[in-house]
Structure formats: C-alpha cells, structure tokens
Amino acid sequence: MPESEPVTAFSSLLTPAGRRLLEQVCALPEGDPLAAATRARAAAEEAAAAGPGGLGAPPADAAAAALSQARLRARARAKFGERAARMFFTPGGLEQATRIEAARYRAAGFAAALPAGTEVADLCCGIGADTLALAEAGMRVRAVDADPLTAAVAAANIEALGLADRARAEAGTTGPGSVPPGRYGAVFCDPARRGARGRVFDPDAYSPPWGVVEELARAAPAACVKAAPGIPHERIGGARAEWVSVDGEVKEAALWFGALADGPARRAVLLRSGSAEPPAVLDGGAEERPAPVGGVRRYLYEPDGAVVRSHLVAEAAEPLDGVLLDPRIAYIASDRLVDTPFCSAYEVHEAMPFSLKRLRAAVRARRAGTVTIKKRGSAVDVERLRRDLRPSGPESVVVVLTRIGERPFSLLCSEVSATQRT
Numbered sequence: 001m002p003e004s005e006p007v008t009a010f011s012s013l014l015t016p017a018g019r020r021l022l023e024q025v026c027a028l029p030e031g032d033p034l035a036a037a038t039r040a041r042a043a044a045e046e047a048a049a050a051g052p053g054g055l056g057a058p059p060a061d062a063a064a065a066a067l068s069q070a071r072l073r074a075r076a077r078a079k080f081g082e083r084a085a086r087m088f089f090t091p092g093g094l095e096q097a098t099r100i101e102a103a104r105y106r107a108a109g110f111a112a113a114l115p116a117g118t119e120v121a122d123l124c125c126g127i128g129a130d131t132l133a134l135a136e137a138g139m140r141v142r143a144v145d146a147d148p149l150t151a152a153v154a155a156a157n158i159e160a161l162g163l164a165d166r167a168r169a170e171a172g173t174t175g176p177g178s179v180p181p182g183r184y185g186a187v188f189c190d191p192a193r194r195g196a197r198g199r200v201f202d203p204d205a206y207s208p209p210w211g212v213v214e215e216l217a218r219a220a221p222a223a224c225v226k227a228a229p230g231i232p233h234e235r236i237g238g239a240r241a242e243w244v245s246v247d248g249e250v251k252e253a254a255l256w257f258g259a260l261a262d263g264p265a266r267r268a269v270l271l272r273s274g275s276a277e278p279p280a281v282l283d284g285g286a287e288e289r290p291a292p293v294g295g296v297r298r299y300l301y302e303p304d305g306a307v308v309r310s311h312l313v314a315e316a317a318e319p320l321d322g323v324l325l326d327p328r329i330a331y332i333a334s335d336r337l338v339d340t341p342f343c344s345a346y347e348v349h350e351a352m353p354f355s356l357k358r359l360r361a362a363v364r365a366r367r368a369g370t371v372t373i374k375k376r377g378s379a380v381d382v383e384r385l386r387r388d389l390r391p392s393g394p395e396s397v398v399v400v401l402t403r404i405g406e407r408p409f410s411l412l413c414s415e416v417s418a419t420q421r422t
Contacts, residue, residue, distance in 0.1 A: 006149045009065040010088070012057035014156055017047040018066075021055070025066040026073065026085075040067050080129075081274070088156045090149060093127035096194060098226065099251060101271040102244050103133035105279060106224060106254060110186060111137040113260050114222060118185035123174040123216065124208075128154030128167075130188055130226075135167040139186075143169035144179060146207075174208060174216075181220035186260065189213050190226040201228065203235055210235065222259035229253050229309050242267040243306040248344075250305030268306040270341055280341035282312050289314040294323030294333060296351045300400060300413055301332040301343035302374065316342045325404050329377040337416065346398055346413035354380070354401065354408035360389050362412055367393030372415075375401035378408060 012018045024043045028036045044059035044066070055062045072094055076084035079099045089097075098106075107130070110120065116138040122131045125143035131154060134141050143158075145151040154169035172179070174189070181187045191206035191213050193199060203210035206227075214237065217223035229243055229250045239255040240263055248270075256263075264283035271279045291314035307316050308330045317323070320340065322332035332343065349366075352358055363371060371391045373382045378401035385401075400411040 007152050009057045009061035012055040012062040017055050021047050022066045026070045086160045088153045089127055093150050097127050097129040099246050101246055103129045107133035107137035120186045121184040123189040124191050125154050128157045131167050135163040141167040144172045181216050186222040187220040188224050193228055217257045223257040225255045227253045242269050243309040244269045245304050245306035246271045247273050250309055266310045268310040268312050282342055284312045284315050291317045292323045293327050297333040297335045299334050300346045300348050303330050303343045307342050345416040348411050348413050350412040354410045359410050363389050366397050367395045368397035369393040370396035372398045377403040
C-alpha cells in the first residue's frame, strides 16, 4: 500500500462525514467483529454516496480506519480515561504512549522550571500524549514524528482537545541537523523502543539511537528524555534521573538536562491513576547507599518497582528500621509495621529453606486455597509450583520465594491491609 493511503484513510475520519461514521462505528455493540465490519462498510458507503464533502477515501478504507479507531479507543481508556473517546490512535502509538498521569507529572516539571509559553520541541511525539500535557501546562509545543500517519494522529489529537493555539504536529526527522535544539527553550524526546520483533531494550537500538538522543538533550538549554525503566545506570551520564510507576507498575525513566536538571540526582515517583493526591516521591543522592543486612523478621516489605529501579532501597528501608534479607535482593525485613507508600507490607508467619514437600504441607496446614506467589532471586517456575502445591481450602496465603545467601528460601505471609498500617 502506498505510504499516503493510510494517512488518507485516517484523514477521512476528520471530515464531517467521517466524524459521523466514526461516531456510528464507536456505538456498535462489541462481541461480533464480522457484524461490526459489515455495518461499518454499509455506513461508509452511505457517507460516500452523499456526494461532495463526503469521506475523501474509498468506503472500505474509511470503514477499516473507523473500526480500528473504535477498538483503539476502547483499549486507550486505561491510559487516558474518558478523554480517550475524543482522541485518535495507532496501534504502536497507543502501546508506547505515556499514561496521562505520567505525562501530566512531567509537564508540571517543565512548567515549574520554565517561563509560561516556553517553546518546547517534542521529538518522536508519537500520538501526542506528552505534547497535549505540555500544552495544557502552558508550554508552546512543536511536535515532530518520523511516521506521517502518527504525526497526522498527533495533529488530530491537538485539534480534538482544543490545543491548536499552543501546539502543532508534523512529520519530519528528528536528528540534530533537522531540529536544531538550540532554537527551542526546551526539548522533550521519547525515542521509539519497539521494533518489528517487539520491545527494544538496548538503548543503542532505540530510534533514534541513544547517542543521538543524548546529543539532542545536551545541546538544548533544557531537556527531558523518556527511556525504558531498565536503562542501565551507567548510560545516564550525570543527568537527573527519575523512575516513574503508576499503580505499582514501573513504567518509565525520565532523564532531565540543563535548566530542568536541578534537584536530587535520583528519584522514585509513585503515581496513582485517577487520584488528585500528589505523587509519593523518594529522593537520593548521586552516590548509592548500601542497606544493612539481617535475618527474617515479623514483617516483609516489597519495594515499588520505581524504588528498586532507582536504587533507592536503602532510603526506603531507613524509616522502617529495615534490613535486607540478602544484599543483592530487594526484600526488606523489619519488626515494625510502618505506613509507607513506597513498599507493600506482608506479615511473615513461617520461613523455611525451600522444599516443595515442606511448603505444600505448610500451605495445607493454613487451609489455603488461594495462593499468591511472589519471587525475587528465585529460579522456581511459579505456575508449575502453583500446580504442585495443590492448594485447597477457604483461606489465602502469600508465598514469597527468594534467596538468603546461597540458599533458596520460602516465606509464608499474609498481606497487610492499608487499615492495619495506619
């Protein structure tokens, strides 16, 4: 298919007839894809037959584009909430798009450090999630993406959310020669981290590669770069670094440069979807601190992934009077029950060197039919272990698999509720 055809099919949805078509398709009942496709095709043919001012694309292409948008909007509610019903997406763009909570948190960082109206270049803008947040925070944004369809989708989102006076999106390359970073008050870059085979973990395989991204960021007066949360610390190169989790799942790392680099060298940021509360923030210095090591205690704390990725486990353990079970594994033991946003808490009922026979007997003794298995530093196959335990009964138990020294251990625990921790 010629490169222009996907853009033409998508653009047909932005015409008055296309908007009506999309509204009809989004209202179709779920569960019967064939019936939906048939009705979408019929609606597209009816719109095309209306004459001048119709779709501007073949009915089959417009119907397919409308069906794709309807499916993507349904999926996008998890990231964008109710505004997903007004937005447009591509499959890859939705997969990599920043969640609304993280985009707004980051945009607030721009707004706090830079004058209102600062012009920001959003490079590799995708479907425009960060562009929208930056514009809503008072920045003026020029958004660029190498893929013409993705850039068209970003432009449509800017228009759909009423931000055309503060942002624009266009297709273009993003190297230092094509977008001179010195022309802008700030740069934001979210390099593509997905290829034909799925996610890309090597920063040098990002698009653009990490070296190009870093060059862009360091040449700008202020910059922020979004990276995968697993980026090696040695690749950070002195930038201020934040690891962000949403609802307990670590989503990204953000590296801040230039006028945006003031603040703690490392930070864990914990966000909650749909919450008006400020994020929980844990700060650390440039030098990593070791945490003390000790044995099993009454409570076990599991740090949030952002805390672990930012190497701030020692900082999380300190207010708990906590120790690590093993210096290489991020499980914290303590005799104190402390209300902390940075860790989940479990009460330890039994600890033993790992043995399937002993563990099965312990689970049976607790009459546990529901078993939650967590592990760090263990090679045990969780699903196979769940089958082998043959749990039965009305109670529930949390089994934690880990290593203490060179020995595999299992701990039988119960989760401590928020009420118990207050």
